[in-house]
Structure formats: structure tokens, C-alpha cells
Amino acid sequence: MKITDACVCPRPAGDSSVRRMALEAHELGFDSLIAVDTPSCEYAGVYVASGIVIRDVPVQEVASRVKRSKESCAIVSVQAGDNGRNRTVLGVRGVHILCGIHRTDRYAFDHVTAKIAADNGVAIDISLAPVIKERGVVRQRALDRYFDLILLCRRFEFPLVISTHARSVLEMRSVREFSALASVIGLDIPDVEQALLNAGRLQSPSSAVKVVQ
Amino acid sequence: MTSRPPTLREKRRYVLIRIEPAGTVPDQKELYFAVHEAVSSLWGDAAAALIHMAVVAAEGTYVIVRCRRGMERELAIALTTVTTCGGQRISLRTVATSGTIESLRERIAVMRAPDAAVVVPDECTIDGRRHTVSNCSGQKVDVIEKGFKNTTRFFLTREDLEDI
Numbered sequence: 001m002k003i004t005d006a007c008v009c010p011r012p013a014g015d016s017s018v019r020r021m022a023l024e025a026h027e028l029g030f031d032s033l034i035a036v037d038t039p040s041c042e043y044a045g046v047y048v049a050s051g052i053v054i055r056d057v058p059v060q061e062v063a064s065r066v067k068r069s070k071e072s073c074a075i076v077s078v079q080a081g082d083n084g085r086n087r088t089v090l091g092v093r094g095v096h097i098l099c100g101i102h103r104t105d106r107y108a109f110d111h112v113t114a115k116i117a118a119d120n121g122v123a124i125d126i127s128l129a130p131v132i133k134e135r136g137v138v139r140q141r142a143l144d145r146y147f148d149l150i151l152l153c154r155r156f157e158f159p160l161v162i163s164t165h166a167r168s169v170l171e172m173r174s175v176r177e178f179s180a181l182a183s184v185i186g187l188d189i190p191d192v193e194q195a196l197l198n199a200g201r202l203q204s205p206s207s208a209v210k211v212v213q
Numbered sequence: 214m215t216s217r218p219p220t221l222r223e224k225r226r227y228v229l230i231r232i233e234p235a236g237t238v239p240d241q242k243e244l245y246f247a248v249h250e251a252v253s254s255l256w257g258d259a260a261a262a263l264i265h266m267a268v269v270a271a272e273g274t275y276v277i278v279r280c281r282r283g284m285e286r287e288l289a290i291a292l293t294t295v296t297t298c299g300g301q302r303i304s305l306r307t308v309a310t311s312g313t314i315e316s317l318r319e320r321i322a323v324m325r326a327p328d329a330a331v332v333v334p335d336e337c338t339i340d341g342r343r344h345t346v347s348n349c350s351g352q353k354v355d356v357i358e359k360g361f362k363n364t365t366r367f368f369l370t371r372e373d374l375e376d377i
Contacts, residue, residue: 016368023352023370044352132294135254169368170233170296170304177293177307184255184290 002031002200003175006125006163007051009036014167021169022046029175032200034075049203055079059088066094075202080104090116096202097161099125101149102142117158123198124149124158128181129165146185160195224282226310229317230292232274233304234355236348241271243299252291264288275321277314285310337377339367
């Protein structure tokens with residue numbers, strides 16, 4: 001059972017090294033991190049899982065990119081787009097997380113996509129970055145998308161993960177701050193606990209028992 | 214003007230926050246504006262008036278923020294959304310909440326215990342650019358690019374410095 005921040009972006013994308021982020025995550029109460037474009041490692045008692053974010057790629061290419069990333073055993077996140085793209089992406093085997101829902105339009109994630117996500121066990125990412133960094137209309141729109149997402153989650157029970165998408169240690173938040181910020185979008189403490197554990201489960205998915213001879 | 218008797222005064226709570234990155238000492242007034250903006254943009258003017266926030270003391274990288282009793286949670290959530298102060302990138306970490314400023318001052322004194330002296334190089338080169346070590350505590354090392362403008366701050370560890 002690992003409490004995990006589902007996405008951080010250390011150097012060179014950000015200004016903090018992966019070791020520093022792991023050190024900070026340990027102080028903030030996390031057991032593991034999913035770090036984009038970083039090899040898996042363990043530092044300061046925090047397990048850093050390798051993550052890949054597939055964005056700005058046509059839907060047709062997503063499957064081949066996911067297949068290529070299977071060798072690295074990384075957690076694969078795909079940027080959400082319009083409704084058609086999301087339905088296709090959620091059906092691709094090997095996709096772990098659909099991220100960036102807050103940037104999509106209202107109809108991009110509906111009851112059909114929610115059911116596909118639940119059936120395939122693909123987690124939907126709630127990024128706290130727009131809640132923390134944005135102001136005004138942009139934040140209101142993100143909050144609106146998250147309210148809708150949580151409504152669908154309660155109905156269809158697809159897994160949720162929560163992330164900061166931190167590019168710096170200054171953008172990382174503690175577990176307590178995660179649950180406080182998540183309460184703004186209507187997630188209560190058991191939901192947040194579940195979402196924080198879901199990212200850890202993606203790293204070691206349960207599979208059917210295999211007979212080894 | 215006479216002050217109200219204690220039973221008629223409104224109850225307040227004081228929140229102790231630590232400012233990161235270490236060594237950052239922002240102006241108290243600028244910090245007040247940053248927190249006030251965060252509170253009113255997140256909760257709206259009506260709730261901001263109920264929270265009744267004020268920056269009452271700043272001691273180095275620790276700041277004590279006041280709010281009305283019962284509104285600590287709202288204030289703490291708003292504090293997590295503060296990202297800049299006076300053009301400087303910061304992060305506010307809530308440390309403790311108390312009913313008196315005095316008890317928070319005692320906590321600051323406990324937390325300010327000096328670190329063991331660590332030896333790190335004064336300068337390093339990252340991506341071909343020279344950087345100065347600006348802060349070092351325990352394993353954490355912050356470096357700032359040398360120059361007058363557009364200088365970048367990197368957050369590293371001592372092991373990272375050894376690897377570079």
C-alpha cells in the first residue's frame with residue numbers, strides 16, 4: 001500500500017532533481033512517486049516509478065507508443081482529448097492513466113468513456129496543478145470538470161489518481177494538503193486515500209494466477 | 214476607545230507557516246497581499262471577510278497568520294495555493310495551528326535548532342553554466358545560476374552535486 005503522487009516532472013523538464021523530489025516527498029508523507037521520463041529508483045525510502053506521458057500524438061500512434069513503452073515497465077499516461085480520442089485511448093491495452101481532463105471540453109468525458117475506463121481499469125488523473133496555480137475562469141473551468149468527473153466516478157467506479165504535476169519541489173504538496181485541496185472539488189477523505197493508493201496499485205497490478213512448471 | 218471585555222471578543226486562531234525555499238524572507242506586507250489574493254480568489258470576498266486573515270508576525274522563514282476560529286481549514290487550503298510573493302516563487306507549508314501566538318513562537322524556537330555543519334562546494338557547473346550554492350541543509354542543496362537577470366534556481370541534493 002503506497003501513498004503515491006501520480007505525476008511529477010523532475011529535471012530536465014523541471015528545476016528539481018529526482019532525488020530532491022524524492023527527499024521532499026518523504027518529508028511530505030509519500031511512499032512513492034511517478035516521475036516522468038526518469039528511470040525507476042529508490043531514494044530516501046521513496047520508490048520512484050518511471051512514467052511516460054504521451055501527448056500531442058494522433059490516436060493512431062498511441063497504440064504503437066504504448067507498445068514501445070512496455071519494455072521499460074513505465075506507467076503510461078495519455079493526454080485526454082475529445083470524446084472520440086478518449087474512447088479509443090481508454091481501449092488501448094497498456095494505458096494506465098488518462099490525464100489532462102481539466103483541459104478538455106465538457107463532453108470529452110461522458111458516461112460511455114467512464115464505463116470504458118471502469119471496464120479496462122484505466123485510472124483518470126485529477127491534477128491539482130490548476131487548483132493551485134490557476135486563478136479565475138481557468139480554475140473555475142477545471143473545478144467544474146472535476147465536479148463532473150467525480151459524479152461519474154461515484155456512478156461507474158473507475159479508479160482515480162491524484163497528482164501535482166510538480167516541476168519543482170515548491171509545487172509539491174503534502175498528503176494533508178492533497179486531501180484539503182481535494183475537498184474543494186468534492187472528494188472526501190476516504191476517496192482521497194483510495195486515489196492516493198490507486199497510483200501505487202498501477203505499479204503492481206493484480207493479475208490472474210499463472211501456473212509455472 | 215476601550216477594548217471589549219474578553220467574553221465579547223471574537224476568538225482567533227493562529228497558523229504557523231514555513232516559507233520555502235529555505236532562506237527566503239519575503240516582505241510581510243507583500244506576503245499579506247499574496248495570501249489575501251489567494252483567499253479571496255479561492256473562496257470569494259464574502260468568505261474572505263469571514264476568514265478575517267492577517268499576517269501578524271514574521272520571524273525569518275516562519276510566518277504567523279491569523280484567522281477567525283473555525284476558519285483554519287479554509288485558510289490552510291488557500292495557503293496551499295500561494296505560489297508567488299513579490300515576484301518570487303515560494304511555497305507555504307502549514308506547520309501548526311494554535312490559539313496563542315506565544316505557543317507558536319515556542320515551536321519556532323524548537324524548530325530553529327541549527328543543522329550540523331555540512332561541507333559542500335561553493336560553486337558548481339550545470340549544463341555548462343556556473344551556479345552558486347545558495348542554501349544547504351542536510352541533504353538538500355539549492356543552487357542559483359550566476360548572473361544579473363533570468364537566473365534559475367535549481368533544487369538538488371548533495372549526491373547530485375557529487376555526480377555533476
